[in-house]
Amino acid sequence: MRGSRLLRIIVIERDGVVQAIFPFQLSRLAPLQLRVLEPIGMPDDINRPRLALGVPDYTSFIAALRLLWQRRSEWDAIKLDEQLADAVEITWLRHFADAKAMRLEQLPFMPCPYLILGNWATWIASCNPRLLKNLRVARKRLEAIGPVSAERFDEPDGVLRAFDALVDVHERSWKHAAQVGLSQSDDYRRFYRDFVAARATRHQARAWVLSCNERPVAVTLALHEGSTYYSVHIAHDDAFSKCSPGTLLESIELEDLMKEKRFQIYDFLAGALRNKLRWTSTVQDTSRIWLLRRTLRSYLFSTYYFRIKLLIKELRSTVVAKNQKKPNR
Numbered sequence: 618m619r620g621s622r623l624l625r626i627i628v629i630e631r632d633g634v635v636q637a638i639f640p641f642q643l644s645r646l647a648p649l650q651l652r653v654l655e656p657i658g659m660p661d662d663i664n665r666p667r668l669a670l671g672v673p674d675y676t677s678f679i680a681a682l683r684l685l686w687q688r689r690s691e692w693d694a695i696k697l698d699e700q701l702a703d704a705v706e707i708t709w710l711r712h713f714a715d716a717k718a719m720r721l722e723q724l725p726f727m728p729c730p731y732l733i734l735g736n737w738a739t740w741i742a743s744c745n746p747r748l749l750k751n752l753r754v755a756r757k758r759l760e761a762i763g764p765v766s767a768e769r770f771d772e773p774d775g776v777l778r779a780f781d782a783l784v785d786v787h788e789r790s791w792k793h794a795a796q797v798g799l800s801q802s803d804d805y806r807r808f809y810r811d812f813v814a815a816r817a818t819r820h821q822a823r824a825w826v827l828s829c830n831e832r833p834v835a836v837t838l839a840l841h842e843g844s845t846y847y848s849v850h851i852a853h854d855d856a857f858s859k860c861s862p863g864t865l866l867e868s869i870e871l872e873d874l875m876k877e878k879r880f881q882i883y884d885f886l887a888g889a890l891r892n893k894l895r896w897t898s899t900v901q902d903t904s905r906i907w908l909l910r911r912t913l914r915s916y917l918f919s920t921y922y923f924r925i926k927l928l929i930k931e932l933r934s935t936v937v938a939k940n941q942k943k944p945n946r
Contacts, residue, residue, distance in 0.1 A: 618657050618658040618662050618663075618805065618808060619642045619657050619658070620801070620802075620805075622642040622643060622644050622657075623642065623643040624640075624641070624642055624643075624657070625641040625642065625643055625654060625685075625691075626638065626639065626640050626641065626657075627639035627641065627681045627684055627685070629677040629680050629681055631677075635671070636671060636672075636674055636677040637669045637670065637671035637672075637674060637677040637678070637681065638669070638670045638671060639668055639669055639670075639681045640656055640657045640670065641654045641655065641656065641657065641668075641685075642654075642655060642656070642657045642658075642659070643691065643692060646918070649914050649917055649918050650914065651693050651694060651914050651915065651918045652691065652692045652693045652694070652914070653692070653693065653694050653695070653696050654685065654692045654694070654695045654696070655695070655696045655697065655698075656668065656697070659696070659697075659698060660698055661797065661798075662798075662805075664699060664729070664847075664886040665699050665700075665701070665729070665886075665903075666697060666698065666699065667706060668681075668695075668697060668706055668710075669681065669706065673705055673706070675709060678706070678709050679709065679712075679713065682710075682713045686717060689910060692910070693909070693910055693912045693914045693915040693918075694907055694908060694909045694910065694915055694918070695710070695906075695907075695908040696905070696906065696907055696908075697710075697905070697906040698726055698903070698905050698906075699726060699727065699729060699903045699905075700726075700903055700904045700905070700906055701901060701902075701903060701904075702902065702904070707723065707904070707906060710906065710908055713908075714908055718911065719908055719909060719910055719911070720907075720908075720909040720911075720915075720919065721906065721907070721908050721909075722906070722907040722909070722919075722923060723904045723905075723906055724904060724905045724906075724907070725902070725904060725905075726903045726904050726905040727903060728900035728901065728902050728903065729884070729885070729886065729900060729901045729903055730885045730893045730894055730896075730897050730899065730900045730901075731882055731883065731884045731885060731897065731899055731900070731901060732871075732882070732883040732885070732896055732897040732899065733881065733882060733899065734846075734871075734874055734875050734878075734880055734881055734882065734883055735875065736875065737871075737872050737875035737876055740875065741872070745895070748895055751861060751864065752861075752864065752865060752868050754861075755860050755861040755862070755864060755865045756865060758859060758860040759829050759834070759857070759860040759862060759865065762829050762830065762857075762860070763829050763830030764829070764830060764831075765827070765828070765829050766827075766828050766831075767825060767826070767827045767828075767866060767869045768825070768826050768828070769823065769824075769825050769873065770823065770824045770825070770826070771820070771822075771823050772817075773814065773817040773818050775824070776813060776814075776817040776822045776823065776824050777810070777813070777814055777817065779824030779825070779826050779836060779838070780809075780810055780813050780824065780838060782826050782833040782836050783799065783824070783836040783838055783850060783852060784799055784806055785833065786833055786834070786835065786836050786852045786853065786854050787799045787800050787852045788800065789854045789855060789856065790852045790853055790854060790855050791855055792852055798850060798852075799850065799852075813838065813840075816840050821840055821841055821842055822838070822839070822840055822841070823838075823839045823840075823841065823846075824836065824837065824838050824839070825837045825866055825869065825870050827862050827865065827866040827869070829857065829860075829862075832854075833854075834853060834854045834857045834860070834862040835851070835852070835853040835854070835857075835862035835863045835865070835866040836850075836851070836852055836853075836866075837850065837851045837863075837866055837867065837870055838850040838851070839870075841880065844880055844881040844882060845880065845881070845882045845884055846874060846880040846882065846883050846884065847884045847886055848883065848884065848885050848886060849886065851863055851866075851867070853866075863892075864892070864895075867896070871883065871896070885897070907919075
């Protein structure tokens with residue numbers, strides 16, 4: 618998950634017992650080469666990241682930050698994305714920032730959509746008529762090509778077979794050309810397969826495969842814990858794009874979840890992209906956190922990022938507003 622980034626992993630123990638793990642990577646942000654500490658896999662591979670893995674503990678958290686401070690010559694800033702307003706780590710970071718005279722910035726970040734799983738008949742009837750029409754058209758187009766089937770996998774062996782199908786479909790999707798997600802590298806796919814296998818063994822993973830003529834055309838992968846179902850990966854074969862197989866498979870998955878009545882929340886994770894907001898209007902607002910040391914790089918970065926960039930944005934908004942007020946000739 619780290620790619621070419623350097624690892625900085627901190628383990629906090631008390632009497633020989635691990636209390637918390639801080640899985641950092643050290644990235645460089647162009648064009649100033651700002652040295653940034655962030656959770657491994659940020660920004661594209663993880664969602665709602667935490668600096669500390671384990672039961673939240675102020676003493677362990679501060680102990681790790683003090684160790685980072687001792688090695689402050691290695692980094693200029695700490696960055697943390699997709700933080701909810703009530704995240705306790707933000708409060709603890711602010712305490713540390715005040716103690717070390719560092720600057721902490723909390724900026725609006727991507728809203729994260731979620732859906733409360735209720736009654737299927739009631740919910741589907743409330744959906745946008747255009748979406749319902751698109752679902753009917755998608756199924757008809759796919760059935761015109763050949764027999765259509767959707768299969769759910771919950772057991773470890775089945776989940777891994779579905780994961781392999783996901784990788785195969787990924788290679789036939791736009792995501793492969795863009796080298797995002799599972800198309801990043803062989804190492805990344807191997808890591809993710811082992812990760813999914815571990816969750817599946819604990820019965821915390823589920824996959825769906827949509828096939829046409831017995832050929833997988835769309836696959837979804839989810840992890841779940843408690844009453845929340847997390848949508849982790851989805852991909853579709855670009856050769857079937859006109860049939861919207863991914864959208865069709867999502868609707869099948871949602872119908873099954875609502876009728877199953879095992880989970881209460883479907884969490885779409887990541888940013889509020891259009892393909893996610895078509896299913897729901899409820900979102901969680903999140904923040905991006907910057908903790909900046911007093912270095913030349915961080916000073917130049919903050920001057921551009923928090924002053925010049927905002928000024929340019931305000932000037933553009935002013936120009937657009939003035940142009941809109943001009944009378945038509």
